[in-house]
Amino acid sequence: MSETAVDLDRRRFLTGTAAVIGGIGAATAAVPFIASFQPSAKAKAIGAPVEADISAIEPGQRVTYKWRGKPVWVMRRTPEQIDALKAGGPLRDPESIESEQPEFAKNAWRSSKPEYLVLVGICTHLGCSPSFRPVPDAETGADWKGGFYCPCHGSKFDLAGRVYAGVPAPLNMVVPPYKYLTDTRILIGEMEGSA
Numbered sequence: 001m002s003e004t005a006v007d008l009d010r011r012r013f014l015t016g017t018a019a020v021i022g023g024i025g026a027a028t029a030a031v032p033f034i035a036s037f038q039p040s041a042k043a044k045a046i047g048a049p050v051e052a053d054i055s056a057i058e059p060g061q062r063v064t065y066k067w068r069g070k071p072v073w074v075m076r077r078t079p080e081q082i083d084a085l086k087a088g089g090p091l092r093d094p095e096s097i098e099s100e101q102p103e104f105a106k107n108a109w110r111s112s113k114p115e116y117l118v119l120v121g122i123c124t125h126l127g128c129s130p131s132f133r134p135v136p137d138a139e140t141g142a143d144w145k146g147g148f149y150c151p152c153h154g155s156k157f158d159l160a161g162r163v164y165a166g167v168p169a170p171l172n173m174v175v176p177p178y179k180y181l182t183d184t185r186i187l188i189g190e191m192e193g194s195a
Helices: 003-035 041-047 079-087
Strands: 050-053 062-067 070-076 116-120 131-133 147-149 156-158 178-180 185-188
Touching (some): 050 062
Antiparallel strands (some): 062 070, 147 156, 178 185
């Protein structure tokens, strides 16, 4: 073999090795750059759907979850509470026409299953968090069938989150998007048919 042939083989080997090492270096440098296009874990957590296990909720009990920095209540209503919703009352928007909720929640119980209520636990007046009042007391009155009472300005909501007439809150409480994953698990923040 001549020196020229050895030099060409060596040159090809060194060129190929440099190209492979350069490609690996470029790929390594590109990974963090490409990853920076993805939302951070904090950003994902802020808007991410929340899975809730509702199997342990007793009839008449309310449990709170956090979604998008807001309290979301999941309540399991008793048969008596469901019957009381059908009777209605002095409500501002009993048909939930002006309220924010998914289409499946435009009914007397404002949910896809009458037994379970899913609400954003914030008063629609000035953003206070109403308290759960299952029985009448001095602030709610003797004709109270159970619901939510906002201590900030006295707004009252029934057990479907519908606002009573004559109180400061202008709208029913918000029903967030949600879907059932199983009979005992729901996903708050995502509706049926969405990805």
